[in-house]
Amino acid sequence: MMRQRRIGRVLRAVMAPAAAAVATVALAGCFMIPLADGRSPFDDPFGPSFTEVRAQLPALQEALDEALTGDDWAAQAVVASDNCEGACNLRLGIDLAPSSASAEDAVAAAPDAASSGWLDLAVPPETLSAILEAGAPVAADAKRDLTVSARCLGEAVTDATGAEVTVCADLTDIAQAITGSDDDYFDGPFFSAAPDEITLRTSTWAVDEILSRIE
Known part of the structure; x- marks a missing residue:
């Protein structure tokens, strides 16, 4: 023993x-x-990789090009992520910015913009609806979330006085319409909103829920 x-x-x-x-x-x-994979060490090791998400970008970009037939806005398919001391929670993203033509027209119509050097253009509901209707099926097929981010035109616009003005997309009004809240951050079961971005869950219910709030 x-x-x-x-x-x-x-x-x-x-x-x-x-x-x-x-x-x-x-x-x-x-x-x-x-x-x-170039992600944060704190990211889910079994989460999507950059390679996996990038593989879906061509399909997303094609859908966006077909949806945005006008010349007012430019939408670019990108890899969206959070920051956890590095990229984490990778998902499909759409960077939305004013086109050069719409930015020039907006600056010409807002002479006071030169004093601040900055001009925000509110994203119309019909534009966001078109983007979500086009991008959500791609995201759902890929089993990824989809984030729409407000971006600025890559180059400043020169006004009549020679001053340079940075023109950016603005999602503030439409985010408040979607969430019913004027808080900076909102997190719900179907979508979330933060300053300058809206994230859609992969559920098709989320698409119907959001579109019903902005139509």
Whole structure:
């Protein structure tokens, strides 16, 4: 009996460090998987990679090009993410900015914009509706969330006095219409809103819910 107890203590003494070593290796592996992909070490190691999300961008861009037939807005399919000391929670994204023509027209119609050097253009409900109707099916097929982000025109617009004005898209009004709240941040089961962005869950119910609020 004493001999069996000694053997048991020896086995426990040997197995404890071995188990700890296995756990350490497994934990290190969890950090290394996203790091190898250029993501944050704190991202879900089994979450989508940059390669997986980028593979869906051509289909998303094609849908956007077909949806936005006018010249007022430019929509670019991108990889959207959060910041967890690096990119995390990767998903499909749409960067929405005024076109050069609409930015020039807006600056010409707002002479006071030169004093601040900045001009925000509210995104019309019909524009966001067209974008969501086009992009949501692609995101749902890919099982990804979809984030629409307000962006600025890449180059400043020069007004009649020679002053340069930065022109940007503005989602503030439409985000308040969607959420029914003027809070900066909103997080619901179907969508979330934050300053300058709206994120749609992959559920098709989310599309119907949002469109019903902005039509």
